[in-house]
Amino acid sequence: MDKIKTENTETEILIAAKEIFQQKGMAGARMQEIADKAKINKALLHYYFRSKQLLFEAVFKSAFSLLAPQLNKVLNDDSDLFEKIKRFTESYVSFVIKHPYLPNFVIQELNKNPEFVLKLRSEKNFPSISKFKLQVSDAIQQGIIKPIEAEQLFINIMCLNIFPFIGEPLLMALVDVDKDNYNKILENRKTEVAEFIINSIKI
Amino acid sequence: MDKIKTENTETEILIAAKEIFQQKGMAGARMQEIADKAKINKALLHYYFRSKQLLFEAVFKSAFSLLAPQLNKVLNDDSDLFEKIKRFTESYVSFVIKHPYLPNFVIQELNKNPEFVLKLRSEKNFPSISKFKLQVSDAIQQGIIKPIEAEQLFINIMCLNIFPFIGEPLLMALVDVDKDNYNKILENRKTEVAEFIINSIKI
DNA sequence: AAATTTGTTAACCAAACGGTTAAACTATAT
């Protein structure tokens, strides 16, 4: 049953690497720290993943493959536009509570390594905006929403949902609340954000 | 006139350090690279700033002192609420074009070092939301805007303005446009964002 | 102009880093 043992170790490494990389980034992460967290020898990291770069890429891709389905909830879901926005804003908060460092990690590393986006794009399941575009122009033609470019609306949805987590330390200081009260604000945003968006676009 | 020469070197170091730190972060920056960019010996960095940490803190505080006045345009300006939102969204884009890495740098390092916010907060000119709160509740009472918590509105304004730059590589890929077309989208946001916000809250 | 302080450099250092090696251990197959 060496297969099981191997998979266990490999999984332990990935779990440990995910935590360290997501908190400290590629540059700030240390192989020794990952090994310690996985409770194994440092050499084992290289036995399973050859280099820091390859381990990082494994973690990054796995992180993005968790994020992509969330984004597809806006882009490729069949439900009604308003309903979709409501559902997304609600589920996204729950998602980030489960994976607090993930969106920031993905965005940060993409900023430091923009070419990396090409690798992601070529993979299947990479979210596409085309369906969403049709849905928006349909809604405009049917007189349900005011004219707006689908790209702008999509960006707005992303902004309002993702940034409160990425900008948390800054926003907490500016709004002048502690962690508990900021969490209450985030909790309220589950419904608040969808309302804010729909108010803006509905006729 | 050694004062002038000193200040020049010190300034050269700060300029170089700002570029390197903002692009690569504290963990990714190398003292040698900063020295090279400033065209001086590495030992001089330590002569003027003693350690990487202190040099970083100097850069960070200087970066934040550029950002703070921008934020105060929303929080402590005397103009009318709608006018304020319009002006801010327009001027923020210009600001980020001038300092492309700055907001991301501040937010990223605050995430990796949340205690740092305390140091910023204690300094004068740290933006405060209290005036904005009054303005919002006044506008609600006068029936100009729908009821909304000032904190939520402020967070929304921040989201819609800051995130398009921080999330640029991701958003570019999702919206499926190249840099030129993304810049056009950003250009449109100068007016689009304020419109979006005001549409949502006005009665 | 001599002395002192300030600015600058080349050479160096110890620690930390990513990565390698060779040997030991474990488990299955023969």
Add this chain to the structure above:
DNA sequence: ATATAGTTTAACCGTTTGGTTAACAAATTT
């Protein structure tokens, strides 16, 4: 039981890192 293949470790290696030193150069002071 023994060979074989996969797993794990301790010890090691060369390089890079932030930081220091000691000597030199330039400017100020006396």
